[in-house]
Amino acid sequence: MKNLITIIAFGFLLMIAGGSGRRGGTPEGSPVDFQVILSGTYSNASTFNVELVTSENEWGRVWRTAKGREEPLPERPSVNFGSSYVIAAFMGQRNSSGYKIEIDKIEKKGRTLLVHVKKYETPGMLTVMTQPFTLVRIPKGRYNLEVIEESVQ
Numbered sequence: 001m002k003n004l005i006t007i008i009a010f011g012f013l014l015m016i017a018g019g020s021g022r023r024g025g026t027p028e029g030s031p032v033d034f035q036v037i038l039s040g041t042y043s044n045a046s047t048f049n050v051e052l053v054t055s056e057n058e059w060g061r062v063w064r065t066a067k068g069r070e071e072p073l074p075e076r077p078s079v080n081f082g083s084s085y086v087i088a089a090f091m092g093q094r095n096s097s098g099y100k101i102e103i104d105k106i107e108k109k110g111r112t113l114l115v116h117v118k119k120y121e122t123p124g125m126l127t128v129m130t131q132p133f134t135l136v137r138i139p140k141g142r143y144n145l146e147v148i149e150e151s152v153q
Contacts, residue, residue, distance in 0.1 A: 029107030029114055032138055037077050037086065039102065039134040044068040045090030046131065050115060050147045053079075053086035062088045066133050084137050087145070089117050091132040098124025101132045104150070113143045120152045 043066045053062050056079075063076040066088065079086055091101040100120040107114040 029109035029112075032106040032108050032113065034087070034103065034106050034136040034138045036103075037079075037135040037137055038066070039100075039132075040066065041097070041099075041130045041132055042069050043090060043131040043133040045133060046093045048090065048092040048119075050087065050089045050117060050145065052113075052143060052145050053088055055081055059086060062086065062135070065090065066135060079137060081140070083140050085140050085143070087113075087115060087136050087138060089115075089134050089136075091119055094123075094130045094132070095127070096123045097126035097128055097130060098122045099130055099132050102134055103136050106136075106138060108141075108143075111142050111144055112146050113138075114146050114148055116148045116150065118150050118152050122153060 045065050051062070053059050059076065059079055059081070064073065067074050067076075087103060087106070089101050089103055091099060098120075099122070102118050102120075104116040104118045106116070
């Protein structure tokens with residue numbers, strides 16, 4: 001009888017401490033592995049945009065946006081769209097050096113990818129137009145994107 005009371009009390013304490021497997025609020029998603037393909041400072045993107053690239057045709061268009069200021073256009077990295085997708089993040093045009101955009105982490109919640117984008121808003125000393133970007137590879141899947149922006153000063 002004493003053991004039964006101890007077990008019940010222990011179970012009750014676990015439930016109170018959150019050990020029941022249910023939590024209030026929004027639970028975090030599971031992390032998604034990603035690899036940076038390329039990041040840079042000069043692109044053809046004038047506005048902020050984050051997009052999921054799921055085909056060779058889209059990849060060609062995004063690559064021209066990312067690297068289209070270079071002549072000749074560099075050969076784009078190979079992506080096997082049978083097993084991978086690309087997420088492209090463009091910061092848009094800035095009036096000086098020193099700006100940067102990066103994908104800090106990606107989490108999956110159901111079919112939604114939470115893409116955590118850090119925008120480094122630290123103007124540099126050079127007065128030059130920049131359009132920062134980053135391209136990352138992720139595993140293929142059925143995804144909707146939800147972008148979570150963070151500005152870093």
